[in-house]
Structures are given as C-alpha cells and as structure tokens.
Amino acid sequence: MEALASPLPKVTLEAVIRDPYDLAVATARTCYSAKGIVRVPDVTRDEKALRLRDKIAQSTRDAGHLTTRQHAHFVFSLENVSRQFLWSFLHSHPYYNSEQVSQRYVKVAQGHYTVPPMNEAQRKIYESAVSAQMADYEILIDRLLPRVREEYFKIFPIRRKYLDRYEPVLKKKAYEVARYVLPVATHAYLYHTISALTLMRYHKLMDCYDVPWEQRLVVEQMVAAVQAVDPEYTRELSLPYRPEETPEFKLSDHDARTVNEAFLREFDAALEGRYAALADFKAHAPQTLAQAVRSVLGLAKAQLSDEAATEAVLNPAQNHFLADTLNVNTLSKLSRTLQHVHYTFRKKLSHTADSQDQRHRMTPASRPLIETHYIGRPDYVVPLLLREDDAALDIYRRSMEKTFAAINRLIDSGLKKEFALYLLPNAFPIRFEESGDLLNLHHKWHTRACYTAQEEIFYATLDEIKAVQAVHPQVTRHILAPCYIRKQAGVKPICPEGERFCGIKVWEKSIDEYDRVL
Numbered sequence: 001m002e003a004l005a006s007p008l009p010k011v012t013l014e015a016v017i018r019d020p021y022d023l024a025v026a027t028a029r030t031c032y033s034a035k036g037i038v039r040v041p042d043v044t045r046d047e048k049a050l051r052l053r054d055k056i057a058q059s060t061r062d063a064g065h066l067t068t069r070q071h072a073h074f075v076f077s078l079e080n081v082s083r084q085f086l087w088s089f090l091h092s093h094p095y096y097n098s099e100q101v102s103q104r105y106v107k108v109a110q111g112h113y114t115v116p117p118m119n120e121a122q123r124k125i126y127e128s129a130v131s132a133q134m135a136d137y138e139i140l141i142d143r144l145l146p147r148v149r150e151e152y153f154k155i156f157p158i159r160r161k162y163l164d165r166y167e168p169v170l171k172k173k174a175y176e177v178a179r180y181v182l183p184v185a186t187h188a189y190l191y192h193t194i195s196a197l198t199l200m201r202y203h204k205l206m207d208c209y210d211v212p213w214e215q216r217l218v219v220e221q222m223v224a225a226v227q228a229v230d231p232e233y234t235r236e237l238s239l240p241y242r243p244e245e246t247p248e249f250k251l252s253d254h255d256a257r258t259v260n261e262a263f264l265r266e267f268d269a270a271l272e273g274r275y276a277a278l279a280d281f282k283a284h285a286p287q288t289l290a291q292a293v294r295s296v297l298g299l300a301k302a303q304l305s306d307e308a309a310t311e312a313v314l315n316p317a318q319n320h321f322l323a324d325t326l327n328v329n330t331l332s333k334l335s336r337t338l339q340h341v342h343y344t345f346r347k348k349l350s351h352t353a354d355s356q357d358q359r360h361r362m363t364p365a366s367r368p369l370i371e372t373h374y375i376g377r378p379d380y381v382v383p384l385l386l387r388e389d390d391a392a393l394d395i396y397r398r399s400m401e402k403t404f405a406a407i408n409r410l411i412d413s414g415l416k417k418e419f420a421l422y423l424l425p426n427a428f429p430i431r432f433e434e435s436g437d438l439l440n441l442h443h444k445w446h447t448r449a450c451y452t453a454q455e456e457i458f459y460a461t462l463d464e465i466k467a468v469q470a471v472h473p474q475v476t477r478h479i480l481a482p483c484y485i486r487k488q489a490g491v492k493p494i495c496p497e498g499e500r501f502c503g504i505k506v507w508e509k510s511i512d513e514y515d516r517v518l
Contacts, residue, residue: 006115009214010079011221013229020072020196021232025053027068028060057235069197069236074226076192081218082114084184084422087355088210088370094361095198100190103352103426104176104454107141110134112187116213116419122410129406129423133181136399140178141171143392144385148173151385151518155503173518176454177383181399184351185422199226200236207240209248210370211418252372260375267431270346275460278467279433280344286310286474289438292337310474313337314442316488323482323489325496327443341438341475345464350381352426353456360444363436370424371417373431378404380427383455384517400425442479449481451502451516462514469511481514483507 017023022040029038043053060068081090083103091098113130115123148170153160194202199222206212206219226233243249271277282288290306293313297304304312313334316322321332329335347365349357358365378400386393403425410420436444441464447453448461469476478488483495484507495501506514 006113007080009081009218009221011218011225012077013074013222013225014077014191015075016226016229017072017074018229019232020069020074020226020230021057021236022053022230023072024060024068024196024236025056027071028056028065054235061236066197066200069200070195072196073193074196074199074222076194076222076225077190078192078218079189080112080114080187081189082185082211082214082422083188083351083355083426084114084370084424085211085214085218086188086190087184087351087358087367089202089215090192091355091358092367093198094364095195096361097193098190098359100188103179103182103186103188105172107171107175108134108137108179108182108186113183113185114187114214114422115185116422118410118415118419122413122415125406125409125413126423129403130183130185132402132406133183133399133423133425136181136395137178139395140181140392141174143395144174144177144389145170147385147389147392148518155518173385177385179352180350180381180383180386180425180427181396181403182426183403183422184424184426184428186426196226196233196236199223200238203237204240207243208246209243210421212243213418248369252369260372264373264375264379264431267346268348271348274463275349275456276345276347276434276463276467278343278464278471279346281468281471282340282342285341285438286472288340289313289337289475292340293334296333296337307474314475314478316478316485317490320489320491322442322446322478323486323491329439329443335439338439338442339437341472342435343438343441343464343468344433344435345467346432347434347460348381348429348431349456349460350426351424351428351430353381353454354430354432356454357434357457357460360440362440363434363444365432365434367430367432370421370428370430373429374407374417374421374424376404376408376411379429380425381429381456382427388517400427438475445479446482446485449479449511449514450483450497451481451504451506451514452497452500455516458516462511465511480509480511481506 019040022043025043026038026040029043043049060066086100090096115126118126152166152170152173156166159166202219203223206215208215223237287306290309293309294301294304312318314322319334321328321335329338354367358367380400382393382396386396403423407420407423410423411417445461445465448457449465451458453461465476465479478485486492486496487494487507494507
C-alpha cells in the first residue's frame with residue numbers, strides 16, 4: 001500500500017483547562033475533605049501528596065468513578081477530516097460539542113476529500129470517481145437554480161425585482177440538494193470540545209468501526225496535544241481495544257460481497273414509504289404525565305384533571321418556557337415531567353440528513369455498521385426538488401450508478417471495504433432506530449417542524465408527530481412549528497428566524513397542511 005494521498009487530518013488544541021490529571025484528583029479528594037475545597041496545588045505539594053495523587057487516580061479509574069474526569073475540557077480545531085469520520089465517530093455519542101462548516105450553505109470546493117491508503121491502480125479508480133461526483137455536483141447546481149428561483153419567487157414574488165440581492169440565498173438552496181452526490185470522503189473543518197473523560201474513551205475505542213484508520217490518525221493527535229500541556233495525562237489512558245475484540249466484529253459478516261437484501265426489504269417495508277415510523281411507546285404515557293404534573297404541584301386528581309394537567313405542561317399559553325429559545329426546560333420542575341413519556345421510531349434518512357439529525361444528542365439512536373448495509377447496488381435517497389425535474393433526476397441517477405460501480409470495482413480489486421466506502425454518496429440511506437423522551441423530542445420536533453429545517457428531517461418530524469398523534473392525541477395537540485408555539489406563548493416576533501423567514505404563515509396551519517419543496 002502507498003501512503004495517504006490527501007492532506008493528513010490536522011488537530012490543534014485551541015483551549016484547555018490545564019492540569020487535567022491533577023484536577024481530577026483534587027475534585028476526588030474534595031468529596032471526602034473535612035477541611036473544604038482541595039485545590040490543584042494541594043495534590044502536588046510534596047512527595048507524600050504525589051504518591052496519594054497517583055493512588056487516588058488509579059483507584060478511581062479502576063473502579064469506574066469517572067465523573068472527576070469531566071471537569072477538564074479540551075477545545076480542538078480539526079481540519080481535513082471526512083464527513084464519514086464525523087458521522088461514525090465524533091458525533092455518534094452525546095458527550096461533545098461541535099461547530100462545523102455546513103454543506104447546506106457553503107459550496108464545496110474541488111480537491112478537498114480524504115484518500116485512504118491504496119495502490120496506484122486503486123487510487124486512479126477512486127480519484128476518477130470523486131472527480132465525477134464533483135462534476136455532477138457542479139452540473140446539478142446549475143441545473144437546479146432555475147427551479148429553485150421558480151419556487152422561491154412563488155413564495156416571495158416581490159423579491160424577484162431584487163434578484164442580485166437574493167441570488168446567494170437561491171444558490172444555497174441548490175447547494176443543499178446537489179450535495180447529495182458528493183462522497184462522504186468530503187472534508188470538513190470544525191471546532192470540537194470534549195472532556196478529559198471523553199478523550200479517554202476515544203483512545204480506548206479508536207480502532208473500532210467504522211473508520212478505525214482515520215480515527216487513530218485524529219485521536220492520536222488529540223492525545224499528543226493534551227500530553228504536551230500535561231504529560232501526566234498519559235497515566236489516564238488504557239490500551240485500545242483491538243477490532244477483533246469488539247462484539248460488533250464477532251457478530252457481523254465480513255464478506256465484502258455479502259448481499260443482505262432481506263434486511264433492507266424487511267426494514268423498508270415497515271416504514272411503508274415514510275421517513276419515520278413509530279416502533280414502540282408507553283401505552284399509559286398520557287396518564288403518567290398527568291400524574292407527574294400533579295405530583296410536582298402537590299395536587300389531587302379532583303383538583304387537576306388529566307386533561308388540565310397535560311395542558312398545563314404542553315400548552316405554550318400556560319407553559320411559556322416551551323417558547324424560550326434558550327431551551328430552559330431541563331431546569332423547569334414542571335417541564336421535566338415530559339421525561340416520563342417515551343417513544344421509539346424506525347427511521348431512514350440519507351447520510352447527509354442523518355449527520356444533522358444525530359446532532360440532537362438527547363434523542364439517541366443505534367446507527368449501523370455501515371459496511372453491513374452496503375449491498376453492492378445503487379441505494380440512495382432522492383430529494384424532492386430532483387423528483388420534479390426529469391433532466392436533473394437523470395443526472396442524479398447516472399451519478400449514483402457511476403459511484404456504486406466505482407465502489408464495487410475497488411472492493412473487487414481487494415481494497416478494504418472501510419476504504420472503498422469513503423466513496424459512498426451523501427445520499428446513501430442510513431437505516432436505524434431512534435428513541436427519546438418527550439422533553440427532548442418536543443425540543444427536536446418543534447425546531448425541525450420549521451420550514452427552514454433540512455428537508456428529510458422536516459418530513460421525518462412530521463411522520464413522528466403524526467404517528468404519536470394517532471396513539472396519544474392529547475400529547476401532540478400543541479407540538480407544531482416554533483412560530484406556532486411562540487404565537488401561543490405571546491412571544492414576538494412570531495418567527496424567530498429573522499431574514500431566514502420562510503415567507504409562509506406556518507403558525508396558522510395544522511400539521512396536515514405542512515408541505516414544502518424548498
């Protein structure tokens with residue numbers, strides 16, 4: 001194999017709470033201190049203190065008493081990392097914060113993609129495929145712009161007079177749809193903030209699915225950057241699991257040409273053409289919620305009926321915290337009653353849509369080992385705008401056929417499936433289960449029912465709300481777009497999006513009337 005043909009991932013430690021190792025011990029000692037706060041200098045004062053420090057660090061780590069490692073945080077900037085890596089590793093858990101460049105609103109430049117190790121013949125196939133994907137991306141942007149203008153000026157007819165002013169907005173709409181043909185190898189750059197504990201976990205699991213090669217490149221740089229400011233942090237690290245030690249490895253089929261059509265048919269049939277379908281729920285959730293509200297308020301059922309209790313927490317006119325953009329509900333005693341209501345959904349979104357969906361970290365999902373979902377034939381999601389333009393749809397379909405053919409050629413040539421799948425288009429479907437309590441689903445639903453939300457997530461949100469409406473209508477009565485909730489709560493402006501206002505009075509519509517192309 002030849003070396004990496006694209007720029008290496010670059011990691012920079014931008015900010016740090018220093019002395020993470022000593023801080024973890026200081027916080028641990030404070031738990032049992034009769035003399036008040038134990039501070040970092042106290043744990044390194046002399047040889048006796050140092051011996052105690054290392055003993056406490058090891059004993060708490062070995063026993064799994066790890067909250068002491070959550071006080072120190074590291075802010076990294078990352079460059080030249082793939083969208084596949086972000087989806088599969090960095091954003092696959094709840095304990096992080098990221099701000100990354102958007103593919104919806106920023107045009108992707110030529111030449112910015114990951115090329116994993118491969119021989120010269122394989123690289124020619126790989127880079128030819130990426131060049132074709134980028135060319136199709138450019139073609140689709142130009143092809144879609146007239147249709148985007150047509151739809152946009154139906155909504156904002158006056159703005160047609162000021163085309164130059166709004167052309168950047170229109171181009172962003174075209175970028176959003178055209179990006180579906182781009183490979184998941186496309187680079188991103190971002191800020192990524194994690195705790196000392198999360199970095200310990202990254203190191204332990206950096207050789208696991210789906211992209212261990214890139215994970216190791218990034219995590220080793222993260223660790224080295226922290227070690228440079230605190231060499232003692234090395235003591236916190238465990239040996240990484242080897243891939244063959246993982247339960248996923250032992251249970252999955254590693255034949256690169258395995259065709260699991262039965263799984264796809266079974267999963268897609270359960271969706272019945274929807275983006276999301278209700279898979280499970282608590283049958284008596286409304287009654288449990290009502291009782292929880294009464295328990296918070298200290299009221300008997302005769303004083304507050306089930307209906308009145310549900311309205312008290314879910315009607316924005318009564319619980320105005322629901323309209324607060326700071327999302328203060330996790331601190332509200334009344335709003336926290338929503339945590340007792342729980343739903344599970346079966347979902348199918350494109351890789352690019354799911355990369356946004358997964359940022360709702362409090363509605364966790366069990367996303368797949370991506371190689372087990374690859375069956376060797378074109379499998380992809382088609383955005384709505386493309387379905388309305390036959391010529392653009394033809395370009396799109398041919399792009400998908402070329403991409404999947406290139407992936408198959410690489411796998412047939414002996415390239416590791418992990419590396420070949422960097423060519424997967426953003427349109428590749430992610431099939432998974434996702435769950436959440438009503439407190440966090442409410443936040444997700446009302447923000448993603450907005451007409452400015454990503455298309456697939458918008459329609460998946462409608463599917464989820466409607467599915468819950470069918471079993472628990474009293475729960476979803478007031479869960480609509482953020483403008484509706486703000487209007488009911490008496491908050492102005494009704495639309496919080498400012499210049500990004502969709503142009504439609506969504507707050508006057510029922511959920512059955514929600515419909516959009518852009």
